[in-house]
Amino acid sequence: MTVDPIIFYIMVAVIAFMIGLAKGGLGGTLGALAVPLMALVMPADQVIGLILPILMLADIFAVSFHWRRWNTRLVLLLLPGAVVGVTVGTLFITNAPTETLRTALGVIVLVFALYKVFESCIQGLLRYQPRNWHGLVAGTITGFSSALAHTGGPPVSIYLLLQDITPRVFIATSAIFFFLLNWIKVPYYWYAGLFDLQKLWQIAWLLPLVPLGVWVGRWWGSKVDKETFEWIITALLVIAALMLIFF
Numbered sequence: 001m002t003v004d005p006i007i008f009y010i011m012v013a014v015i016a017f018m019i020g021l022a023k024g025g026l027g028g029t030l031g032a033l034a035v036p037l038m039a040l041v042m043p044a045d046q047v048i049g050l051i052l053p054i055l056m057l058a059d060i061f062a063v064s065f066h067w068r069r070w071n072t073r074l075v076l077l078l079l080p081g082a083v084v085g086v087t088v089g090t091l092f093i094t095n096a097p098t099e100t101l102r103t104a105l106g107v108i109v110l111v112f113a114l115y116k117v118f119e120s121c122i123q124g125l126l127r128y129q130p131r132n133w134h135g136l137v138a139g140t141i142t143g144f145s146s147a148l149a150h151t152g153g154p155p156v157s158i159y160l161l162l163q164d165i166t167p168r169v170f171i172a173t174s175a176i177f178f179f180l181l182n183w184i185k186v187p188y189y190w191y192a193g194l195f196d197l198q199k200l201w202q203i204a205w206l207l208p209l210v211p212l213g214v215w216v217g218r219w220w221g222s223k224v225d226k227e228t229f230e231w232i233i234t235a236l237l238v239i240a241a242l243m244l245i246f247f
Contacts, residue, residue: 011037016210017209019055022213022217031058032233034150048147048189052195061211063175066176069171070172080139081140082177087143089143092147103244105149106243139156142155146181156177
């Protein structure tokens with residue numbers, strides 16, 4: 001798949017700004033659009049390596065907003081499973097054909113979108129008794145889906161929502177977990193050859209769009225109707241996922 005340079009830079013600029021908006025307060029659903037949108041114009045295995053550094057930059061802002069507000073115990077319960085999930089996910093990436101990876105990416109994004117549609121129903125049906133091994137399961141599923149598509153939000157969100165923590169602790173714990181998870185992915189992606197250093201250097205001048213997006217997201221977050229916004233982004237996720245699967 002040949003990528004037009006103009007389209008490439010426009011897409012990276014949009015995605016960098018979009019990730020900043022998501023981390024600034026407009027929600028993880030917006031950030032989940034990054035990989036499927038980029039995968040529509042370039043190979044999926046190149047996309048995930050390209051977007052990871054952008055996410056890591058945005059993570060710095062997310063963690064700084066909620067510094068030391070997280071629940072360390074819950075993070076430690078999630079991390080071992082995350083390592084297992086990233087390991088399995090990276091093995092899949094390195095052994096699956098490009099078209100298979102593109103389809104798998106579309107399926108994961110579609111599952112994410114469906115979760116957002118039925119989120120309240122799923123949470124309402126759950127009758128929960130906390131167990132430490134639940135963190136291992138949630139971390140493993142998150143690590144796998146995050147390694148493939150940087151969309152590990154639903155398993156961790158479900159797990160954390162079922163814990164007896166405040167909304168602020170929920171957000172902070174999620175932020176620090178994904179900060180650490182993205183760093184866990186670095187050596188795996190490096191070993192798998194998913195980083196294109198030339199392309200990363202080419203997009204470095206666009207990275208200031210991340211903090212700009214964070215600033216706009218924090219300002220806009222208090223003004224936008226988040227429920228309507230989430231529904232629009234979820235619809236876009238479904239469209240992008242179906243295009244990855246069928247086209």
